[in-house]
Amino acid sequence: MEHNPKLVSSEVAALWSAYMQNSMAFCIVQHFANVNEDPDCTDLIQTALTNCSYVVNEVKLIFKKENHGLPIGFTQEDINLKAGRLYSDLFTLRYIKYMAAAGTVAAAALLEVLARNDVRDFFSKTSQMFMNLYNNACDLLLKKGAFVRSPTIAPMEKAEYLQSESFLSGLIGKHRPLTAIELAHISKNTETNSIGRTFVSGFSQTAKSPEVRKYMERGTQMAAKHETVFRQVLIEDGVPLPSTWDSTISQSIDAPFSDKLMMFQTNSLTEISVAGYGAAIGASLRKDLSGHYTRLVAEVLQYASDGVKLMIENRWMEQPPQNVDREVLRNRSV
Known part of the structure; x- marks a missing residue:
């Protein structure tokens, strides 16, 4: 028996959030692309734009198929490409790394609450795309000597169990x-x-x-x-x-x-x-x-x-999709 399930709330939430975040990021990266002076960053910036565009367009297709209203999100009205540089090219690189990491984590975490094959396939592909972008950004930061590393610690000599609750330590003192x-x-x-x-x-x-x-x-x-x-x-x-x-x-x-x-x-x-x-x-x-x-x-x-x-x-906060307000419907029918 052919089964054509509708989008459930978790899938709508995931798609809506992905659209909002990526339509915003697309605008930001457009500005970075417009002022970029570092040839090493050109391909990375273009990949970031391609990824964001892919997410936005795929969500549009799924929502259109389901007769679901599109978010307003962010458009060319939210970016001024005539504006000069605000941030350095190094910040562009740091932002893309940060954005790619957030996109990878978000897409992977959402898989747990997704049921439909097409939606799972979309977020699986999205996670892989942003993971690749993240790795490329890391490689470029390392190449430029600009990757911010965590502190180093001495190697552990041997594994052992805790023997005292003092490990938890108090709020004051040593x-x-x-x-x-x-x-x-x-x-x-x-x-x-x-x-x-x-x-x-x-x-x-x-x-x-x-x-x-x-x-x-x-x-x-x-x-x-x-x-x-x-x-x-x-x-x-x-x-x-x-x-x-x-x-x-x-x-x-x-x-x-x-x-x-x-x-x-x-x-x-x-x-x-x-x-x-x-x-x-x-x-x-x-x-x-x-x-x-x-x-x-x-x-x-x-x-x-x-x-x-x-x-x-300022009417800048777009309302997320929500459940039907039954009380409002009841009051209208009276």
């Missing part, structure tokens, strides 16, 4: 050395804040709305504060600090992106930060680290909430 897993999360979250700080710093000088500029300035300060917290943990533990490659931001005040796009990108960065901090809380056995992450994630959540309110006030 702490036992950081584990490799804890170091990995600290490094990842430091890099996320570094990318975010660079982004919103550029946004703060180019946004048209005074409220958006103020919001971006607040985000710059928050990201810098969080980086300081993580670096201080490493310093106190005697861990060599990883090299930093802060990307140059030009003096341009000509916005390459709409305020709507800048707010959405910032909101996406806060979502990634919350997920990263949540994973770190679960993986960090030192209580002082859990305390840091719990405090910092509360700040990010408040910042994100204020951003959503600002987007709603």
